[in-house]
Amino acid sequence: MKTLNRRQALTRIIGVSSAAAGSVLVANPLLAATAAEGEWKLEVGTRLAYAKLDPMTVAKLAYETANGCMYQVFDSIIKSLAASNSVDAEKFAQVPTAMAHYGYAGILGEGTVCGNINATGMLVNLLSINGEPANALLSQTMRYYETAALPLQTPEFISGIGADMTETQEKVGTPTTANTIMCHSSISLWASENGKSFSEKGMRCKQLSASIVYELVTMLNKALDGETVNDHPISDTVESCQTCHTAESTFAPSVKTNMSCDTCHGGH
Incomplete structure (x- = not known):
C-alpha cells in the first residue's frame, strides 16, 4: 500500500481544494509557503x-485598508514588517492577518x-524589540x-495619509x-x-485607525532605538485609585486595571 509523507499529503490537499473551490485559493499560498519554509508556523x-x-x-496603508479597524491596524503593520529588513520578514509574511477581521466595531459589532x-494587543504579543517583549x-x-x-487632524497628517x-x-x-477604550x-x-450618527462613522474610524498606527509605530521605533517609552502614563486619577484598589486588596474592592476609572465610576 502506497503511503504519503506529510509534504506530499499537503500538496495533494492543496491541489484537491484548489480544484474543488476557487475561493480556497486565497488561503492555499499561505499553506504552501509555510511548508516550503521548513514547516514554520x-x-x-x-x-x-x-x-x-x-x-x-504605515498610517497611510492603514487608512487605505478596508475591513474594519482591527484589521486595518494589524494588517498594515504586519505587511509593512513583511516588506522590511527584519530578520523575520519572511515569517511576518506568513502571519494570517485575516484573523484580525473579527475586531470591527468593538468585536463583531x-x-x-x-x-x-x-x-495592538495581538501585535505586541507577537513582537520582540531588541530581543525583549513589546x-x-x-x-x-x-x-x-x-x-x-x-x-x-493636522494638515500634515491628513495630507500624509492621502x-x-x-x-x-x-x-x-x-x-x-x-x-x-470602549468602542x-x-x-x-x-x-x-459632532451631530452625527453611529452609521456615519466610516471616515472617522478609518482616520482613527491611521492615527493609532502612526503613534504606535512611532513608539515602537523609539523602543528599538533603546529609549524608555513612557509617552502616555496612567492618569493621576488612576494612580490615586490604585493606592487602595489593588489586585491583592481585601479591605477595598480588588481591582486589576490601568483603564480610566472615572469614565464609569464616581469618586469617593
Whole structure:
C-alpha cells in the first residue's frame, strides 16, 4: 500500500481544494509557503523581530485598508514588517492577518473594546524589540487612545495619509477625547459632539485607525532605538485609585486595571 509523507499529503490537499473551490485559493499560498519554509508556523510564545518602519507610510496603508479597524491596524503593520529588513520578514509574511477581521466595531459589532486596542494587543504579543517583549506598548497605546483628541487632524497628517481636509472636516468634524477604550462610548461621544450618527462613522474610524498606527509605530521605533517609552502614563486619577484598589486588596474592592476609572465610576 502506497503511503504519503506529510509534504506530499499537503500538496495533494492543496491541489484537491484548489480544484474543488476557487475561493480556497486565497488561503492555499499561505499553506504552501509555510511548508516550503521548513514547516514554520505561528505558535504560542512566538516573537518576531521588529524593524524600524516609517510611521506615516504605515498610517497611510492603514487608512487605505478596508475591513474594519482591527484589521486595518494589524494588517498594515504586519505587511509593512513583511516588506522590511527584519530578520523575520519572511515569517511576518506568513502571519494570517485575516484573523484580525473579527475586531470591527468593538468585536463583531458588539461595541466592546475598540479594534484599534484589540489589534495592538495581538501585535505586541507577537513582537520582540531588541530581543525583549513589546507588551508594555499596549498600555501606552491604551492611554493614548483614552487621552488624545482623535483622530489626528493636522494638515500634515491628513495630507500624509492621502485624505482631503475639506472632506475630513465635513465627515469627521471635530476630534474628540474618548476617556475610554470602549468602542461604543468612543463613537457615541464623537457622534454626539459632532451631530452625527453611529452609521456615519466610516471616515472617522478609518482616520482613527491611521492615527493609532502612526503613534504606535512611532513608539515602537523609539523602543528599538533603546529609549524608555513612557509617552502616555496612567492618569493621576488612576494612580490615586490604585493606592487602595489593588489586585491583592481585601479591605477595598480588588481591582486589576490601568483603564480610566472615572469614565464609569464616581469618586469617593
